Amino acid sequence: MRLDWLVAWLVLLPIVAGLLSLSVYRSTLRKALVLGTAAILAFMAVLLAAVTLGKGSPQGLDTAPWLSTLINWLDFALVAYFLYVGFRWRHYLVAGLAALQGVLLSLLEFWQLPHGLTVHPTFLLDPLASIMVLVISVIGSLICVYALDYMPEHEAHLHLERTRQPLFFCFLVGFLGVMNGLVMANNLLWLFFFWEMTTLCCYELIRHDRTEEAQASALRALWMNLIGGVACVLAMFLIYRTLGTLSLVAVVQEASLGGALLLPLAFLSLTAFTKAAQVPFQSWLLGAMVAPTPVSALLHSSTMVKAGVYLVLRLAPALFGTVLSSALAVFGAFVYLAASLLAISQTVSKRVLALSTVANLGLIIACAGINTDLALAAALVILIFHALSKGLLFMTVGIYEQQLGSRDIEVMEGLVNRSPVAAVVGIVGMLSMAFVPFGAVLGKWASLEAAATSTSAWFPLVAAFIAVGSAASLVFWVKWLGRLLSTVPLREEEKLEKRKGVYAYGTVLGLTGLLLVASVLVGGLVRELVLPAVTALGYQPQVAANWSGWGSPYGFFTVWPVFLVAGAALLLPLLTFRARREDYRPVYLCGENLAVEEAAFRGIGDQPVPLETGGLYLSASWGEARLNPWINLLGLMLLLVILLVAGVGA
Amino acid sequence: MNGTNGLLVLAVLIGVPLLGGFLRGVDRKLTARLQGRIGPPIWQPFYDFLKLMGKKTLISSRATLAWACGYLALTLLATVLFFLGQDLLAVVLILGFGGACLALGAYSVRSPYAHLGANRELLQMFAYEPVLLLTAVAIFLKTGSFQVASVFRQEGALIHSLWPTFLAVLAALTIKMRKSPFDIAASEHAHQELVRGVYTEYSGKSLALIELAHWYELVLLLGLVFLFWARPWWAGLLLAVFSFFLEILIDNILARLRWRTMLYFTWVEGMGLALANIVYLNLIRGLL
Amino acid sequence: MGLLTKARVKSPWLLHFCSSSCNGCDIEILACLTPYYDVERFGILHMGNPKHADILLVTGPANRRNYKVLQNLYAQMPDPKVVVAVGTCACTGGVFHNCYNIMGGIDKVIPVDVYVPGCAARPEAIIDGVVLALKKLRGELEE
Numbered sequence A: 001m002r003l004d005w006l007v008a009w010l011v012l013l014p015i016v017a018g019l020l021s022l023s024v025y026r027s028t029l030r031k032a033l034v035l036g037t038a039a040i041l042a043f044m045a046v047l048l049a050a051v052t053l054g055k056g057s058p059q060g061l062d063t064a065p066w067l068s069t070l071i072n073w074l075d076f077a078l079v080a081y082f083l084y085v086g087f088r089w090r091h092y093l094v095a096g097l098a099a100l101q102g103v104l105l106s107l108l109e110f111w112q113l114p115h116g117l118t119v120h121p122t123f124l125l126d127p128l129a130s131i132m133v134l135v136i137s138v139i140g141s142l143i144c145v146y147a148l149d150y151m152p153e154h155e156a157h158l159h160l161e162r163t164r165q166p167l168f169f170c171f172l173v174g175f176l177g178v179m180n181g182l183v184m185a186n187n188l189l190w191l192f193f194f195w196e197m198t199t200l201c202c203y204e205l206i207r208h209d210r211t212e213e214a215q216a217s218a219l220r221a222l223w224m225n226l227i228g229g230v231a232c233v234l235a236m237f238l239i240y241r242t243l244g245t246l247s248l249v250a251v252v253q254e255a256s257l258g259g260a261l262l263l264p265l266a267f268l269s270l271t272a273f274t275k276a277a278q279v280p281f282q283s284w285l286l287g288a289m290v291a292p293t294p295v296s297a298l299l300h301s302s303t304m305v306k307a308g309v310y311l312v313l314r315l316a317p318a319l320f321g322t323v324l325s326s327a328l329a330v331f332g333a334f335v336y337l338a339a340s341l342l343a344i345s346q347t348v349s350k351r352v353l354a355l356s357t358v359a360n361l362g363l364i365i366a367c368a369g370i371n372t373d374l375a376l377a378a379a380l381v382i383l384i385f386h387a388l389s390k391g392l393l394f395m396t397v398g399i400y401e402q403q404l405g406s407r408d409i410e411v412m413e414g415l416v417n418r419s420p421v422a423a424v425v426g427i428v429g430m431l432s433m434a435f436v437p438f439g440a441v442l443g444k445w446a447s448l449e450a451a452a453t454s455t456s457a458w459f460p461l462v463a464a465f466i467a468v469g470s471a472a473s474l475v476f477w478v479k480w481l482g483r484l485l486s487t488v489p490l491r492e493e494e495k496l497e498k499r500k501g502v503y504a505y506g507t508v509l510g511l512t513g514l515l516l517v518a519s520v521l522v523g524g525l526v527r528e529l530v531l532p533a534v535t536a537l538g539y540q541p542q543v544a545a546n547w548s549g550w551g552s553p554y555g556f557f558t559v560w561p562v563f564l565v566a567g568a569a570l571l572l573p574l575l576t577f578r579a580r581r582e583d584y585r586p587v588y589l590c591g592e593n594l595a596v597e598e599a600a601f602r603g604i605g606d607q608p609v610p611l612e613t614g615g616l617y618l619s620a621s622w623g624e625a626r627l628n629p630w631i632n633l634l635g636l637m638l639l640l641v642i643l644l645v646a647g648v649g650a
Numbered sequence B: 001m002n003g004t005n006g007l008l009v010l011a012v013l014i015g016v017p018l019l020g021g022f023l024r025g026v027d028r029k030l031t032a033r034l035q036g037r038i039g040p041p042i043w044q045p046f047y048d049f050l051k052l053m054g055k056k057t058l059i060s061s062r063a064t065l066a067w068a069c070g071y072l073a074l075t076l077l078a079t080v081l082f083f084l085g086q087d088l089l090a091v092v093l094i095l096g097f098g099g100a101c102l103a104l105g106a107y108s109v110r111s112p113y114a115h116l117g118a119n120r121e122l123l124q125m126f127a128y129e130p131v132l133l134l135t136a137v138a139i140f141l142k143t144g145s146f147q148v149a150s151v152f153r154q155e156g157a158l159i160h161s162l163w164p165t166f167l168a169v170l171a172a173l174t175i176k177m178r179k180s181p182f183d184i185a186a187s188e189h190a191h192q193e194l195v196r197g198v199y200t201e202y203s204g205k206s207l208a209l210i211e212l213a214h215w216y217e218l219v220l221l222l223g224l225v226f227l228f229w230a231r232p233w234w235a236g237l238l239l240a241v242f243s244f245f246l247e248i249l250i251d252n253i254l255a256r257l258r259w260r261t262m263l264y265f266t267w268v269e270g271m272g273l274a275l276a277n278i279v280y281l282n283l284i285r286g287l288l
Numbered sequence C: 001m002g003l004l005t006k007a008r009v010k011s012p013w014l015l016h017f018c019s020s021s022c023n024g025c026d027i028e029i030l031a032c033l034t035p036y037y038d039v040e041r042f043g044i045l046h047m048g049n050p051k052h053a054d055i056l057l058v059t060g061p062a063n064r065r066n067y068k069v070l071q072n073l074y075a076q077m078p079d080p081k082v083v084v085a086v087g088t089c090a091c092t093g094g095v096f097h098n099c100y101n102i103m104g105g106i107d108k109v110i111p112v113d114v115y116v117p118g119c120a121a122r123p124e125a126i127i128d129g130v131v132l133a134l135k136k137l138r139g140e141l142e143e
């Protein structure tokens, strides 16, 4: 298939399908539309990966000039819409930022850029873009399919007169096309367009339920992301002034020119931070959880926030050896630590997931800042596996939410007895975020090794942040797992999985399978997918990878023994060990216990008192109220330092 | 895997628990002597282990047994990898997974004492895990590789330049050996205010497996101490023996502290020293 | 004697339960742990948890208020296990005999293997009782 057709399919198919879904009110038709789009999109993504990896060198792709003009006008349309939103909701921060963006954009388009500027090429297809497209199109598509089950149930609780699903699926599916465009764009103006489109999709999806809280969260997400937009336009100004072009590859290639590019790169990093919800912008992502769960799954795993880290990774080679790179490393590692600490005290499941997302994105940014081949490989491994695990976890939590009617972790106590399939899937997801043989933590391992092997004076700090953050993440995952596991044996509990939606359970189980296969074959994945991407970015990878594991000249991790041992040790006893009823004894309650299944003790007057246990949250030590001011302050200061460093360097 | 490695694995699988059990016996005997008692025979831990294996199985949840197996298996794997000279950071992370299994087993039945113990076990991990990770980084800065084997290719002893890190490891060792003042997850010996904390719901075979895992863990940690003075080997051995006795002494002269104190101490003393050490080494490396 | 039996005899872990005793016998039990008597010589450990214990030491008579606690603790101990009634009260009800709330010796509620009389039972007697219990444990196993 020709490359331009492939790109057109990847970008336009979801957008067209999304627009089509606006007029689809029959659920069978909608299912057909979404399933069809998902299947084709995933296939196309695999095809693209095969093509780019096969070709070896990055492939450029030009578009007709009128398309660029169209994009420019669409940019202004977007700004106008944001302006409208600002006035409509009397949110003058949004309006102000949109106006500022409009002014800057007009200045750029009409004053600085020559008329009919062509940037060559418009799209750049390299392994990094292919990895992103794979993540977006495979995991994102699965999430869209999952939403087919989630949304009808979600709306059943809202008692709507007329279903709002057409609008929902329009933005959900369209989002994938926009993201695909974003990661393949090389022309910064196109990138900016897709960037603002993701902001728009995100805004519309967060406010989907039209509640007051949803609207407020959506507006917060909007203004924070508009800051990023403004920074992006500023960066384009500076880049054009220095280089005379707006090509992303040119920026990376010409970076050796020296300090002049440092400031625009810092602005682009700022843009990326807002999108990736890094401290102090994390609050928009935390607020975004009011949206229906497929939205959270999409925002966290395959779209939106991943756009931020994608940009940083794309620019990493340009930063190589600069002081800005070190600053990014310290900043990212700090965010990893801060978000992990904040997650300890959270009682709401989706907030824990959100903070863990912020943390992992911070780690990816730290890796980009460490800026060695190993670090970049680590970043990509974290990116891929985080998308798999977090997509899985959000979808599972969505299932719990609809079964329990709550997002609270405390309500999930003993879920393995009540909702076994979903609980086991969730346990696999959490283990995959917290423990070693799984990809996300292997990435952390590699990032720590990369931090140690890099020679800048700042890296001990980075390593220390990662080490403490890693321990904190262990604490919050294990204690949540503990709540799911905490059962009362022999008790006949009401089973919650009465109706196993074929799309919800199908996608969740499918993603679990994908996650497990990818985790076992991580070495191969690194060799076939990640290393080509790292090479294409301009690093000479010394990373060693084969089917049994991966590593660097400094250390190697063989994956399969850990999987074999842990799997056998955990599964064999469960499969082979059968307990009879009379082998059970109640838990130790100083002898005051009643029968096993009652989980109660004798209180005053021999009255049974039911046994209650609660999770560990330590909010007195790591509560948000206590930590947030400090963390936001430090985050802000680090951001200023980054800009200052870049400004002085320039 | 070639023949020598196979033999080594076999030796670790069989030899390490023998050594670990023996050390635990020495520990109990010494503790008794320090308290003016005669104490149990040196072989006592093996009797305990055998007896526990022979107990009839009574359970409060099926999952506890599985997690106990997980704890043992992962600790064992970490030990084997360590003695095969593999990646130290990987060993620490696998050990972390193992430790988490212990807590997860305690969490898998609704039991207040076990949950309390598991929570505290997590806090312990929160305290020592960063120290161990940074120790691996510090050793890397000296040897230029994360592989344990590289320590033996190193000229001279690590402890000359890594003594602050060594002190940090001692703090982590106190927690990992479950010694006062940091035995907060499960009270050792006759202290019973937590009943048995994280072990409360483990019994019989699963408790025996945990005991076995402790032996592996003990030897692994002493192996880590050994690395600090790996050449000549007898100096490392002396260092390990010295640390072991030091921990027993500390155990007997100190009362248990609260978890906050534990965190402050391990982070400020432990991580502070390790970090200072790393910063210094990193600067030196930059200058050379 | 098989290895397992030997291990059992060498490693008896105690659970001590005070069932409405006057605390006289309890103090004597604790005295056994002191350096003077040092029962850890025999591998004896004092456990706070029935799930880990092999020998149940009970002081004081069975009592209507809390005999269920005693039964529960006994049920939570995994086999093989032995019960030692320490002190006259635990054996027969002792000075509390015929009291309105007393059911008699603890053998009214759980099976008892060894009786250690005395008011209070002396530490030497308690240690003797435990050793007898070990014999019993061994005898049972050899049967």
Ligand code: SF4
Pocket: C021, C022, C023, C024, C025, C026, C059, C060, C086, C087, C088, C089, C090, C094, C095, C118, C119, C120, C121
């Ligand atoms: S036997 Fe005597 S000392 Fe022991 S509990 Fe009874 S009254 Fe008290």
